[in-house]
Amino acid sequence: MSNKKLKILFLYPNLNMSTLVPNAISILSATLKDAGFKNIDLFDTTFYESDGLSKDQDRVKVGQVQPFNFDEKNIQLKKSDMYEDFIKKVENFKPDIIFASVVEDTYPIFINFMNAIKEKKVACLVGGVFPSSAPEKVIELDFVDYVCRGEGEGALVDLANALEENKDPTNIKNLWVKKNGKIVARNSIRPALDVNTLPVQDLSIFEDISLHRPMMGKIYRMAPVETQRGCPYTCRFCNSPEKNEFYNAQQAGRFFRKRTMKHLHTELKEIISKHGIEYIFFITDTFLAMSEKEFDEFCEMYSEFKLPFFMNTRPETVTERRAKKLKEVNCHRVNIGVEHGNHKFRADVVGRAYKNELAIKAFNFMYDAGISTVSNSIVGYPDETRELIFDSIELARKLKCDDMNAFTFTPYHGTSLRGLCEKKKYLNKEALAHIYVKDSLLSMPSISKEEIKGLMRTFVLYARLPRAYWKEIKLAEAETDEGNQKYTELMNLFKKEYKQNSLAVD
Numbered sequence: 001m002s003n004k005k006l007k008i009l010f011l012y013p014n015l016n017m018s019t020l021v022p023n024a025i026s027i028l029s030a031t032l033k034d035a036g037f038k039n040i041d042l043f044d045t046t047f048y049e050s051d052g053l054s055k056d057q058d059r060v061k062v063g064q065v066q067p068f069n070f071d072e073k074n075i076q077l078k079k080s081d082m083y084e085d086f087i088k089k090v091e092n093f094k095p096d097i098i099f100a101s102v103v104e105d106t107y108p109i110f111i112n113f114m115n116a117i118k119e120k121k122v123a124c125l126v127g128g129v130f131p132s133s134a135p136e137k138v139i140e141l142d143f144v145d146y147v148c149r150g151e152g153e154g155a156l157v158d159l160a161n162a163l164e165e166n167k168d169p170t171n172i173k174n175l176w177v178k179k180n181g182k183i184v185a186r187n188s189i190r191p192a193l194d195v196n197t198l199p200v201q202d203l204s205i206f207e208d209i210s211l212h213r214p215m216m217g218k219i220y221r222m223a224p225v226e227t228q229r230g231c232p233y234t235c236r237f238c239n240s241p242e243k244n245e246f247y248n249a250q251q252a253g254r255f256f257r258k259r260t261m262k263h264l265h266t267e268l269k270e271i272i273s274k275h276g277i278e279y280i281f282f283i284t285d286t287f288l289a290m291s292e293k294e295f296d297e298f299c300e301m302y303s304e305f306k307l308p309f310f311m312n313t314r315p316e317t318v319t320e321r322r323a324k325k326l327k328e329v330n331c332h333r334v335n336i337g338v339e340h341g342n343h344k345f346r347a348d349v350v351g352r353a354y355k356n357e358l359a360i361k362a363f364n365f366m367y368d369a370g371i372s373t374v375s376n377s378i379v380g381y382p383d384e385t386r387e388l389i390f391d392s393i394e395l396a397r398k399l400k401c402d403d404m405n406a407f408t409f410t411p412y413h414g415t416s417l418r419g420l421c422e423k424k425k426y427l428n429k430e431a432l433a434h435i436y437v438k439d440s441l442l443s444m445p446s447i448s449k450e451e452i453k454g455l456m457r458t459f460v461l462y463a464r465l466p467r468a469y470w471k472e473i474k475l476a477e478a479e480t481d482e483g484n485q486k487y488t489e490l491m492n493l494f495k496k497e498y499k500q501n502s503l504a505v506d
Helices: 022-032 055-061 082-093 104-116 128-133 135-139 153-164 238-249 260-274 293-300 320-328 341-352 354-367 386-397 416-423 449-464 468-477 481-498
Strands: 008-012 040-044 097-100 121-125 146-148 175-179 180-187 211-214 219-223 279-281 311-315 330-340 372-379 403-408
Touching: 008 022, 008 082, 022 040, 022 097, 022 153, 040 449, 082 104, 097 104, 097 153, 104 128, 121 128, 121 153, 128 135, 128 146, 128 238, 135 175, 135 180, 135 211, 146 153, 211 279, 211 403, 219 260, 260 341, 293 320, 320 330, 320 354, 330 354, 330 386, 354 386, 372 386, 372 449, 386 449, 403 449, 449 468, 449 481, 468 481
Parallel strands: 008 040, 008 097, 097 121, 121 146, 219 279, 279 311, 311 330, 330 372, 372 403
Antiparallel strands: 146 175, 175 180, 211 219
């Protein structure tokens, strides 16, 4: 196959220092290169210096993440202006098309980048979770010519071939197409692809520094690996269920698919040897959503590598046997999504029906096996009250975990809870969601934005300090001089005396 001439520039408008290379771009790049497109470049904003603290630096500050230092790997942040650098990249590379990978959090950054090169009239395709969920919003942008809904592998190759051969791309499945400022096609979805036909992801498209990521205070050369695509569960704050419904409605097959261990083994072997990978970050939504047979096959396959690895899962998927076997193959850290502490609210509103005792057991199993755990909770759901948030705090106090995340509820496009918030008029329909904000986007009668913000910032203090401090913690909820002083005192106490405790001490 001769090399094709089309020049493709991937744009990854990432949040500052959100450091894990995007698996979507590495797979799409590999797929395009397999199809003969070798003139591919990338503009990635991850390592540009920012005015504020990065997500991880902010979480170090509040005791959620262990301190880390990129200097140990001689990694320096870029101090130049990223928009000027992008303009130079476009001028020098002269792409025929820009493929932008965008989530709701990064959509405003993407707009800024494309506005910076607007007069250059470069064709642009946008794909990712947000364009899939809100294509009508994205296609309206002057500089957007194509929106990809659903999976991009087949659609991007078809589009690249059409542009290479000067053919009409109007009827390419998965794409919405615009010509001369008018939408000319809203194409249907092609069948969900066989994930076991995908090539090994292309990590070479990223700068070497991009492979580095902090984990528990240490910097590793880390790679993202997808074991399954999609999720079988139906949490109402997440947009994975929407993908399942979307594909079902279009009779495009099942979105939730699993890779074979043989396919996974091939990828792991290549990326570890080729890129010196020291740590695997399994980006699967619910890693342990597998049968015992599949789990045993994974452990047998991975025992060849035994690199430390990270995963996300749910309490229902953890057993004592699994925890012990995971430790044997060097599972290093696990995020367990607890999400809420009230069983009825969790079942009715959040879409999770497990019992609290199950969560407590899951963390105990991991703790006893010697695996580091993080509990994830969400604060400020629609119609939540202060009392309900304290149910989450009470459950968090019983969880044996090394770290604890509390996130403000984020009403992402494409989630059923966003629909509920819009219906109840708790949310401006035009509002964009962003996961790393401390202010709630919701205006609702059950609890104020200020109270949600106060409980967010003190969640870990309530969950880990003895109850004798609760009156003082209540003062620390307020962002007043007195409240800020009290917050600093209590946070210092937490870091000095209670950070190492896996359970609340009373």
